[in-house]
Structure formats: C-alpha cells, structure tokens
Amino acid sequence: MLDSLQGKRALVTGGSRGLGRAICRALTEAGARVAFTFSRDEEGAAATVAACAPADAEGHRASVLDAAATALLVRALEARWGGLDILVNNAGISQNLPLALLEEEDFDQVMDVNVKGTFLTSKAVLRGMIKRKGGVILNIGSLAGSRTIEAPVHFCASKAAVEGMTRALAKEVARYGIRVNCLAPGLLEDGLGRNLPDHRLAAYVKHCALGRVGAFDEVARFAVFLVSDQCPYLSGATIGMDGGI
Template identity: 35%
Template sequence: MSRSVLVTGGNRGIGLAIAHAFAAAGDKVAITYRSGEPPQELVDLGCLPVRCDITESEQVEQAYKEIEEKHGKVEVLVANAGITRDQLLLRMSEEDFSAVLDTNLTGTFRVAKRAARGMLRAKAGRIVLISSVVGMTGSAGQVNYAASKAGLIGFSRSLARELGSRGITCNVVSPGWVDTDMARAVSEERRAEVLAGVPLARYAQPEEVAGVVRFLASDAAAYITGAVIPVDGGLGMGH
C-alpha cells in the first residue's frame, strides 16, 4: 500500500537517494528543499517538492499542510536535512555553532513534532533520523556538527519511549563517509586518511544508506525502535 513519505533535505546526496528508494517502491514521496530548484528526476518520478527552511516553524507548518492536502498525513518521516560549518573550537563563532544546532537538531524537533500529531491519531508511523558516525566518535573541527548528530540519538530514544505504545517507531541511521558532493569536496589527502580508518576501505554509496532507511520504515522492522544503525563500513566500531 502506498504511504505518504516525507524526506527533509531530499534534493541531493543521501536525501535524494532515500527519496528515490521510496518512490521506486510506490510510495507517495514529498521532499523539502531550502534553495535552488528541486531535481527534475524526482519530479519525473512523481515526487512532491516543497520549499521549506526547517529552521522556521511557520514554513514547517505550511509544508505539512501542503503535503497533507496532496498526499495525506505523513506516515513515514525521514529527517535528513542538515548543514555543516566546520571550524576549530577556538575559531568557531557562536553563530556557526547555533546555526548547525538549529538546523540539524532543533529542525528535526520541528518536523518530528508536526509528524507525530498525525501518527498519534493513526496509532502508526515510522520516524527515521539521519545522524552521523561523528555523533559517536567525535571529529576535530566539527564540535557543532558532532553535538547536533549526537543529540539526535538521545532525541530519538526519548521519542521511541514516548510514542512506542501507539505503534510508532523512531530509529537512527548513522552513516559514515558517503560518496556525495560534500565528501568529494574534501582534499585527496583527507580522503586517503579517512579511508585508512574504514575496515571496508571504501566510501558508502548513498543507495546503501537509503536501503537501511527503507528497511526501518518497513513491516519487517516493526519491532525495532530506539536503535542506532551504523552504515559506516566499520569506521565507528566500539562506539
């Protein structure tokens, strides 16, 4: 049965792959994007692009109203939207710290709170949050990003306890280095350094992350909640 699926930040990278995976399975997929134009490939697949800055509560509310009007209540939420503003602690501005937390963590709070409203009424739902291996291992120059991604784990597990009795699951997918435009922008020296620490000795493909997200949203994962699933090639083992 086709479900109403929302993928935030679904216009590129991991989010784009996740939107593709759900659309290919026959779900009604909406994506949020903050700037530019939505990918034509998603439009061609019948996905609903909705311009929305998740740091603005009013825009989140408006986005949900548009999605509900066209696809019905959101049954699967994938909170993927996020930003980075990397800098060493002593050089990091308070604005850069706050901006990353507001998008990655508080933005997830906004979209999850709004989705939960309909899920509670339906007594069913799937929430999947996209974190990162650095949320558990830490990363020099990324105290803001690592803090926001670590925060998603506590947020998800608290939500799993709040909503579980109503048939709603909430889980985290924790990717490592994924072959996206963001990763390709890193210097060759840094890429080699990263791969040296990955047991599988390669980057993940976005589709590999998307497959795990789809599994967590499926009937096969109905008894999984509060989990953190790594898709990192073994980079975060032991954390």
C-alpha cells in the same frame, strides 16, 4: 524491496541533492508517495523530481527552521493524502572548521538546522501520526555523533543530540504505534563530505574495513528497510553504516 512501501506516504527533509535525493528515489522505487523539502536549491529539487520519475515526487521550498511553513506543508499533504506514514529527517549542514575558528553564529546555525529542524519537523508530523496511531520517523545521524573522529565539534554535538532525541522520542511515542530510529552513515561519496581535505579522506579509507567511502544509494536502500513494515521490532536505535570503522 520492490513494493515494500506500497501505499505509504513519506516526507523527506533536505531532498534537493545528496543523500536526501537518493532516499526520495529509493522510497518511490519501493512504492511510496514522496514529498521533500529544501531551503534554497531549486535546480537540485527539480533534479530530484526527475530522478524519481516516473513516480511523482514533489519538492517544496520550506526550511526546516520555518515552523509555520513546515506545519502548513504537513497539513496540506495530510489533507491531500489522508495522512503521513513516514518522516525522514535528513536535512543537515556542517562547516569544516576547528573550534577556534568557529563563530557563535556557525555553531548556532548547525545546531539549529540539524537539531531544532529535526524537532520542528517531527513535531509537525507527529500530531497526525499520533491521531492515526502509527508511523515511522527516521533521523539521519552520523558516525561523528558517537565516535572519536576528526570532525567539526558543532556537527558532532548536533548529531549526538539527534541520537538522544531518537531514544527519548522512541520511548515517548511507542504507545501510539510509532517507531523512531537513527541511521548514522560514515563518510559518503559526496554531500557534506565533499570539501574534506585529502588527508582526512585518506585516513577514513585507511581505517575503514571495507576500504572505501559509502554510496548514497547504499544508505538509501537500507533507509527503505528501516521505515518499512519489514522492520517492526526496531525503535530507539542508532544504526551505524560506515563500512566498518
């Protein structure tokens, strides 16, 4: 993968920890210039910048729900870098609650960040990609988007929506030389899965062919391949990476 993204310019949403940080690091290791967003975690953002050193990853506080801030950031990056080649829609949230305990605001919040955030950021970046006739968007989905597993309904609904958006957008923008895919991890070492009850973790490991949860770096390395020119004939796809569930 070394140098497979040399000269590419990437924006990653939700890069202040977890999978987003691993993706930022893997993209920089492959030679890409990387900017990432976050909404609150300043300390985590600084740790991501440090994790990407000696490459110069840059963190920007901009919620994926703030369309104006996102558009401003995208315009500034395009002006400085001459364009963006790669967008990774990674920012995502969840709450581990059964439907009966979910409030309407909980449902809206998860759908907003996971679905509307993907829409708003893609819209901001696509204008330039269409003008330059090329680019790659990688949406981060989840095993929960398509499988019958014990997971919060609003999270499952949001990730199923991301898969649908992936397919429709891939068709819509293929004529401009833009690819759109969705990488759907299973349960990972930390991040959104961090507060899972022990029995849920044990059930996952028991049913997983590889008998363990995934590592952020394992998913991030595959993400690099998916957004690289080494993967030119893949679009509209959702690829599961879950150790065999």
